Amino acid sequence: MEISLTLNGKTVKAQIAPDTLLLDFLRQQGCLSVKRGCETANCGLCTVFLDEHPVLSCGVLAARAAGHQVRTLEGLQSEAEEFVGFIADQGAEQCGFCNPGFVMNTIALLRENPDPTDDEIRAFLSGNLCRCSGYEGQLRGIRAYLDWKKKGGADRGE
């Protein structure tokens, strides 16, 4: 079957099998930030935006995404780059495999709630698993980013 969707702002048309997962479709389109993790819709590694809502691309049929807007980290570079440095500063990632999913869902969180409490951050990111860290590094990184933004975002203290 043929589908057409908007991927990172560009119209994409492709022939797919009816059971193709959005995860596989996006990787075939070169969006390699979308990682295959648990494949049981539990780990958050394959997070993408479907019509600006964060979803697990391993749990969406590509056919269902037809006619919709899909965004991956490749299409959110400018929004992401502002804060990923804070994650790195905290040594929050070790192997880095979970990072694209974390970044995507953090962007979703901050769009919905620009000034979250630590508990709100933990709750929103509870669907993103990291097997290297204890999540405290990511929390510190996000908190440092938010504090930096509150101060006007000028001096990162580098």
Place this chain on the structure above:
Amino acid sequence: MLSIGQYVRAQSLEEAYTLCQKKSSVVLGGILWLKMQNRTVGTAIDLCDLGLEGIEETEEEFRIGAMTSLRALETHPGLNAYTGGAMARCLGSIVGVQFRNLATIGGSLYGRFGFSDPLTLLMALGAKVELYHRGVLELEEFAALPFERDILVRVILPKTTKGAVYLSQRNTATDFPVLTFAAARRPEGLVCALGARPGKARLFRDEEGILAGGITPESAETFGRWLADQAALGHDLRAGEEYRRRICRVLARRGLLELAKEE
């Protein structure tokens, strides 16, 4: 692995109903549980074009389309005001935000899964389901029916309860529940639902009049013990029967005392 022969976006409920009469057909909800199965599907029927997504609130009830995401229910101000936050509490522990943006209330209820958090809460709240062929029936009645090839169109939640509470016990924060408990004050009296027994949720009423004199620490404790004795509990990979029985007493007591505080 899920294998699908044909994907169809139904353009009417009649089309979806006709297509789903075939044994090899499946109506798609959020797909999250379906895709975990090793199964070959002839025709996958998607209801996403039928406008079944959204929550409508009137003076008398909420009308929730079957394709509404769990996240939409979790964050709906009207539903949370009506349930005293029980709706958000019920759904907020299900995996993660990305999962709940996909999972649909129709899929969650139609499957009548033992682990379903919303089945437990909505049953206690006296919700009804509207099926395309069978019509409107109580969720409690629907949960007890054998599986039929029908389409769940919407959930109707009448505004008849005064106060609700929801509690669950989980081995880890976002895992399936070991036990779920919900209670609501209905016009006919207090009703509670127990789910993840590990079987599907069931309703219990205060048949012994334990709470007739009001909810106190003593009556809540007694009711919890009575409920734990009444309920058919079992064991699975997550918990044993005796553990569930003990948790049942605690959840019921805590839940009832929370409900009493809301008065």
